[in-house]
Amino acid sequence: xxxxxxxxxAGWILIAVAFTAAAIVAIVSRGRFPSAIAVLRAAxxxxxVRVIALAGWAWVGWHFFVRTSR
Amino acid sequence: MNxxxxxxxxxxxxxxVGAACIAVLAYGWWFTDLEPFSPKAxxxxxxxxxxxxxxxxxxxxxxxxxxxxxxxxxAPGFSVAVVVWSVLIAALVAWELIALRSLPRADHPTIxxxxxxxxxxxxxxxxxxxxxxxxxWTLAS
Numbered sequence: 001x002x003x004x005x006x007x008x009x010a011g012w013i014l015i016a017v018a019f020t021a022a023a024i025v026a027i028v029s030r031g032r033f034p035s036a037i038a039v040l041r042a043a044x045x046x047x048x049v050r051v052i053a054l055a056g057w058a059w060v061g062w063h064f065f066v067r068t069s070r
Numbered sequence: 071m072n073x074x075x076x077x078x079x080x081x082x083x084x085x086x087v088g089a090a091c092i093a094v095l096a097y098g099w100w101f102t103d104l105e106p107f108s109p110k111a112x113x114x115x116x117x118x119x120x121x122x123x124x125x126x127x128x129x130x131x132x133x134x135x136x137x138x139x140x141x142x143x144x145a146p147g148f149s150v151a152v153v154v155w156s157v158l159i160a161a162l163v164a165w166e167l168i169a170l171r172s173l174p175r176a177d178h179p180t181i182x183x184x185x186x187x188x189x190x191x192x193x194x195x196x197x198x199x200x201x202x203x204x205x206x207w208t209l210a211s
Contacts (some may be wrong), residue, residue: 005177011165033147036155042142057206058119066111
C-alpha cells in the first residue's frame with residue numbers, strides 16, 4: 001500500500017496532533033487519564049513487558065546514535 | 071530524622087542528581103560526536119545502556135514502592151488510556167511501515183528520516199541523547 005506525498009504528510013501531522021492531544025489530556029486530567037509512560041510503567045510489572053520495553057529503548061539508541069548517518 | 075538531617079539529605083540528593091546530569095551530558099557530548107556505523111560508536115552506546123539499566127534497577131529495588139503504579143491502575147480513565155495509547159502507537163507503527171515501503175524518502179518521510187534532518191547539528195543530537203537517557207531512566211527505575 002502506498003500513498004501520495006500529501007497523504008503521507010497529512011497522516012504524520014494527524015498522528016502528531018493525536019499524540020499531542022492525548023498527552024495534553026493526560027497532563028490536564030491530573031492522573032485521571034494516565035500518560036503513555038505511566039501506562040507502560042504499570043505494564044512493566046510483568047517481566048516480559050519490562051524486558052521488551054528496555055530492549056526497545058536500547059534499540060532506539062542504537063538506531064539513532066549508531067546506525068543513522070549524518 | 072530531624073529537619074537539619076532531612077535538609078542535608080535533600081542537598082546531598084540534589085548534588086548527586088546534578089553530578090549525574092553533568093556526567094550524562096559530558097559523556098553524551100563525546101558520544102554523539104562519534105562516527106556513525108563504527109564499532110567505537112556501538113561500544114560507546116553500551117555504556118549508557120548498561121549504566122542506566124543497572125543504576126535504575128538498583129534504585130528501583132532500594133525505593134521499591136508500587137504506589138505510583140497502583141494509582142495509575144486505579145485511575146478512572148485507565149482502561150480508556152490503554153485503548154487510546156494502544157491505538158495511537160498501532161497507527162504510528164502502521165504509518166511508519168507504509169512510509170518505509172514508499173519511495174522516494176523525501177516524499178514519504180519516516181520517523182528516522184524526519185529525525186535525521188535535525189541530527190546534522192551536534193546540540194540537537196545531544197538533546198536527543200538526553201531525552202533518550204531520561205526515557206530509559208523513567209522506564210527502568
